[in-house]
Amino acid sequence: MQVEPDNVEGTAAVMAQSRGPTLAEVARIAGVSLMTASRAVNNRPGVSDEKREEILGIADAIGYVANRAAQKLSGGRTHVIGVIAQLHTPFTSDLVLGIGSAARAVGHEMLVYSLPDEGRRPPDSVVDLLHQVADGVIVILPYASDYLTNLSRSHIPIVTIEAGETAEFPTVAADNYHGAAQAIRHLHDLGHRRIGFITGNERLASARDRHRAFVDLRHQLGLDADDDLVAMGDFTQRGGFVAAERLMALASRPTAIFAANDAQALGAMTAIRQAGLSVPQDISLIGFDDILLAAQMHPPLTTIRQPLAQMARAAIKLLLTLVAKGEPPATPITLPTQLIVRETTAPPRA
Amino acid sequence: MQVEPDNVEGTAAVMAQSRGPTLAEVARIAGVSLMTASRAVNNRPGVSDEKREEILGIADAIGYVANRAAQKLSGGRTHVIGVIAQLHTPFTSDLVLGIGSAARAVGHEMLVYSLPDEGRRPPDSVVDLLHQVADGVIVILPYASDYLTNLSRSHIPIVTIEAGETAEFPTVAADNYHGAAQAIRHLHDLGHRRIGFITGNERLASARDRHRAFVDLRHQLGLDADDDLVAMGDFTQRGGFVAAERLMALASRPTAIFAANDAQALGAMTAIRQAGLSVPQDISLIGFDDILLAAQMHPPLTTIRQPLAQMARAAIKLLLTLVAKGEPPATPITLPTQLIVRETTAPPRA
DNA sequence: TTGAAAGCGCTAACAC
């Protein structure tokens, strides 16, 4: 059952190229030059309205579909945007969907390259691959990987979502610091004074910002500040599980836990239950992201919502501007978060 | 905050084309012709071993990356395969990841087009778009959409996973009939005699096969056969919720429910709980697919596993063969399923 | 085993 590509290709024979109608045909039928047809089809100036309409009609009639490979090759715009993301991660894949909608809303299509699992090194040329068909690329930084360094070589229009170690590219992100602050304040308002924190993958700025907010707020609000209350996570569900286990094993357990993202909150939920406790009666739990799943858990998860749709739109806008003007990266765009209170947080036991 | 693409493009100015090294450069440095370089790089016969190695070395040294758009345009192979799928659906997105791995395992890359939500009509030209860069396309049929009809026009190498209404393309699928039979047998073995069924979206062959198995087995095993016990679903979580609500409202409730997929089982779980019952004490629940989430639910879901990795490999193999030989579609490939017993099934209450 | 010529479908640049 092993596929042997070389073998298969060795037999290459028929190669159904099946090319459809081309611009040349449209032009021929319309009795105009290639360029006039091109201008009409691409909605550009330089064609009389009547001719334009006629050409468009013909194109539609014979089912003309622009060949993006050819457009790209000749230096044109394809109206395709590429996205590089790790589809395994819930927040990331939700975000990809949002980018797709945002792209379509402005007349572009989206093509996605799914980064392989961690550990397997992503091919260096992925950005090139996407750029060979897309006008620009949006990179949703993976939870782990020094991927950005590879990217910085290429001079391709790139926008990142969630900055990593370095910030060499135009970036869109949620206000992670204030979002995390919202979470802590919510727990504090409910009466919690002993709050545990599960960190994210601190190679990402988002994780570091959330951590920083936790430390700052804990101090500002005068909460218990044992080092034990901070457990290292990595943004994965498994990481959240392990970290929460450690928190549960503490002599003096926290009455609430803030997980740096929803995936970890999910893992924490399992650990809490395995310790024979229940949420929110024994332990309150709050996450970050508001992934689709958060509302569907039992009980539904209280969390900090990242403005996914807004982030997607902002990233697209940034990218399109970059593609068009080749402008230097503006300052990072930061979007506000929102506290979503569901059923995993409650006042602490008396 | 609205993006106006035309506006943006109007300002087009710099357009950083940033092209990297080309084959021509490799050839020039190596002191050979373009064709020799091409043959060497593509691992094809017609080049002496020493020349080949030298050329490969140079290509590597100057960071040559093949331009797939150009390859495609001139009728060559790009070693990219395209996937069209609805990323919203858990099983589908799991499968996409599997296809990615399978593709990489045989030296190909995968590019994904995510079909927009139902209701919004997918652009007809998506297959063309993908085919303009990929050698062939794998279509994971969406839970709803007469998408296939649009596809049949194009003469592009296409393999589908999960057949829909028609079966015009080479297809890979799990053995839905026997998988569903496994589910019913499992419940029967536990002692259940009154089993509810939540159908899938019956526009897909997979849903119809599972339904057929339910009806057949129910008869063979002499189970209760009220019409009420079959509730229509659509493969979505919401659909499962609504269908289960109906089953819960029955005067004579089933003691077990078979949901045609895991997403619906998730929805059913919520409905069962809202009816004040618990799984599996009051009602046993079994799903189909074994999505990643199934094992992470509380309690973990008993289900029928589709052989995802195998399906992915088979689809890739089929596609590559099709691309190379242009052979007529072989008979559909059917892969066996597996019963995964977790914690949502138990003997009925005495 | 190697190379030269032609062209894939399109657009930028420059005519008119």
Added chain:
DNA sequence: GTGTTAGCGCTTTCAA
């Protein structure tokens, strides 16, 4: 407003 020319980077012929 319209057309012509050239060429993107590669691979297919076909010839040596």
